[in-house]
Amino acid sequence: PHALTNSEIVGFCQLHKDDRSRLLSPDESGTKVIKLTDQVVVKFGRSVRLQEASAQDLAFKNTDCEVLRIPKVYRFFSQQESKWDSVGYLVMEKIDGVNLEQLGDWDKAEIVSRVTTVLNALHSIPGTCPGPISGGEAYGYLYAQKSSGTEFSTINDLESYLNERLAFFERKISLGGQHLCLCHMDVAPRNFIMDVYGRLCLLDWATAGFYPRYFELWSLEFADTCSSHQFGPVLLQSLKATAAETMEIENLNLVYRFNMRCRTKAYDEQTEEIMAAIGKTSKDESYS
Template sequence: MERVMSPYTDPASRAADGTFPLDQTDVHTLSNESLAGLLYSSPALYDLGQTTVVRLSKTLAMKGGGNVLPSEAAVMHVAAEAGIRTPRVHRSWQVDDDTKYFGTMGYIVMDYIDGQPLDSCWEGLSNERKLKVANQVVKMISKLQSVKLPRPGPIGGGPCRGQFFTHYTAGPFGDTSEMQEWFNHKLEIAKAWNKAPNDIPDFKFEEFVLTHQDVSPRNLILDADGQVWLVDWADAGAYPRAFETAAISSQSSFPDFNNMVVSRLPRYQQEEEQLHSIEYVLSVAPLA
């Protein structure tokens, strides 16, 4: 179920000697409306579907689109407080827009992280450097999972996103029992279609931790000092620990990266098996 699409990137957005719209401007002096207009005129770091990331200045970037929800900026604040290397959020806001899937257009102004996207340089790294990167990612995930949260889902509420919630999302769930009921319904269908073992137990969620759900080289940036930064928190929220390792182990791209990371993390065999058992249902009958 891994998303395999190629975003557009303007080479000018990463030019070391480039000039950008807000190089000489204090972002705090601009209105939200003025900043929103720059989403369509600034060099694109990433542009795919309903999500665009542009370079505002040598130090700032902006993410905007119909898939940018309030929970993304909220979870980035929590992750930064937990000591995760992630872009610092300077401003975020929403604009009602009935043409978008979620009925809103969101914007996040954040630090621009100067470095190489890991998916573009991973294969060229030595085995020693790959191991150092993998160890940093493992430490990040361990820090995330040290943050325990009282209820499941995105920070501040909203629909749950990620590969285990279908392309259409799921929820919002009011409490643990609602989310369990949703997952167990999917498991029942998988068993009925002989896509899951009949003796696999029902989902039972007991603890929720800060979870990214999309840790992949495409969402990691390697800076000039060899430090790794984690970006794109759209799917993040409070979920069981197994969701992180199950998501990484499901990815088809960069298998050596995936193996190096998950082999250094605690594994949750039953929970991961449950999640993998419903992937077929999530793919072919997402609304069932």
């Protein structure tokens, strides 16, 4: 991939974006993954950002490949399409294997145990500044599928962001003394590949960043209420949230509720069902 210029990579992607012999992503996906060579792929789209490349590169350099494989990042660049839009291009290692969602065994005890080990390894990677590794606005479920709208330069910035929303519910959170760690924030069977040697590989680092560990637990709980294709409560139980973390997960539920209200200005029925499920889960389940 180093021999190709950015322009040549863009041209290749545009030429083969509908070529089923090279396309590795679903047809309906707005973000495309195309095979550049037998060893290299390109992920590109408007939602492919430097934050993803930086998080993936950090994880690659700080994890044991026998515990977790991370595709090596070769290059990231973006190209302006219009005054408002740009497309990001992430050139990375191609991992051959089987997607866990397709494998269908993701909820077995052995897989859950291995995913727990993977997450514990990621959560051992410390950070000092919250949010995306490379800075900028944060993205993900918590922000109602949009961005945070602001950059978190310090942990106080993140605390202020959360408390501005929690004030609506007469709640407050304190991040003083909180340990920040690398959180993937979209851990799901669809984002794992089991390679030809039986090792787990974790993909899609678009929403990853440095957060308190319970942010990861919240994202797992939230995703489980939205889809049956998740690891489910058994993974949360395996990760053993503390009583304090369980309380903070409830606070993050309220932050999401506020962000969703601001986005839609009125709940639709699906949102109400999701929030009802989250509220029931956070109150009825114990992860300790």
